Amino acid sequence: MLIPPQNTPTSTTRIAAVIGDPVGHSLSPRLHNAGFEALGLDWMYVACHVPHGRGAEAVEDMRRKGFDGLSVTMPHKAAVAAAVDDLSPTAAKLGVVNCVRREGDRLIGENTDGIGFLDGLRAQTDKDVDGLRVVIIGAGGAARSVALTLAENGSTVGVCNRTHASAQELVELIGGASSVVQQEAISDAELVINATPLGMNENDPLPFGIDLLRADQCVVDLIYDPRKTRLLLEAESRGLAVLNGLGMLLYQAGEQFRLWTGLEPPIHAMADAIGVTL
Ligand SMILES: NC(=O)c1ccc[n+]([C@@H]2O[C@H](COP(=O)([O-])OP(=O)(O)OC[C@H]3O[C@@H](n4cnc5c(N)ncnc54)[C@H](OP(=O)(O)O)[C@@H]3O)[C@@H](O)[C@H]2O)c1
Structure with missing residues (x-):
């Protein structure tokens, strides 16, 4: 046998x-x-x-x-x-x-995408999301999951997206302290999240004007391939804390x-x- x-x-x-x-x-x-x-x-x-x-x-x-x-x-x-x-x-x-x-x-x-993002953030940073000022770039599937979970856990979420109508729809979905914002709002955020695919390819433009960032902020790029997008490399060189999408x-x-x-x-x-x- x-x-x-x-x-x-x-x-x-x-x-x-x-x-x-x-x-x-x-x-x-x-x-x-x-x-x-x-x-x-x-x-x-x-x-x-x-x-x-x-x-x-x-x-x-x-x-x-x-x-x-x-x-x-x-x-x-x-x-x-x-x-x-x-x-x-x-x-x-x-x-x-x-x-x-x-x-x-x-x-x-x-x-489980939203809770995955939150658990990853909690494991990899000391951030308390309750009361956190967040700007999320993008309003697609990943942005929707992450924004909903952050809003449910007390964050103030600003949604900045190429297509205004999708950003508006997302804000209506999550309710709470959320709003559609322009890129300039990034300067006032504590956490900035790229939820667009910009950065997956080497020649992609940055998802927003990099000079809007300040050294005391944290940037999360939901992309994990490459492990460090141009956005994360630029943010890191300006002294920001950075995370890729592997935690999520x-x-x-x-x-x-x-x-x-x-x-x-x-x-x-x-x-x-x-x-x-x-
Ligand atoms: N780490 C993880 O576990 C995880 C999980 C899911 C997704 N992701 C990553 O998250 C990213 C988004 O995925 P998704 O599923 O949310 O995609 P999606 O549903 O297609 O949404 C894409 C979003 O990006 C915006 N966008 C696309 N191309 C753009 C451009 N050239 N300029 C400006 N904005 C642009 C779209 O804006 P419009 O509304 O104007 O089209 C939309 O808001 C991808 O890189 C994906 O790999 C990571």
Whole structure:
């Protein structure tokens, strides 16, 4: 009889997956498999290329094949929100999910991006977000999750976006002490967040006028590839505290791990897997 080597998946192995298009660049398999291994769990995590327009089918596959967790990335976040049985209050407010969990036979859509940002910020800085003056550049999916969580935790959020109507829509969504602002408001912020893709490519312009920054501020770029965008390099050379998007990536995965397994995520093992020092 052939004896399978240790760690070979069997019929009892629980499976989680990330769906996206593209998905080959995803760091999620590294993060979650490191977490499962650190706790000795009989779980495995795979990346599945699901073409644009087929997110709802992937949810039905999850249901039929008995997957225990799904991470959802672009472009499926809204389609999956519409296909699950129920949504968490945050996912319902945002209208997009980045995670699906099982509750008996029901599939529940969650959104862990905002809490991931907050947990990452708390782990990597001494910032208390209650009462913090924040300006966020961008009003897309990432900006919406982060702005909502910050506003719910007492921050005053200014939204600055290329398209005014999207900034206005975001401010209406998050309510509280939030407003649409112009770039000049950056000078008065304590925390400045780039939530646009500007900086992913070497020749991209900076997302805002760099001379608006002051040395006592903190700048977070949600981009993590490259690990230091031109914005972060410029801000650092002016003496500002800077963070990239790896903290958010790590902690949003940690929250997903917690939702699926019910266990405290082994965050240091997960951080090691993507080269983050906490
Ligand atoms: N660290 C993490 O875990 C994490 C998670 C999610 C996303 N991200 C990163 O966050 C960034 C945004 O992602 P997303 O999903 O929010 O994208 P998205 O939904 O497409 O939103 C993009 C936002 O950037 C603005 N924008 C795009 N191109 C611009 C340009 N040339 N000039 C000025 N503004 C521009 C858009 O403005 P308009 O409204 O005018 O189009 C929009 O507000 C990406 O770099 C992504 O990699 C990181």
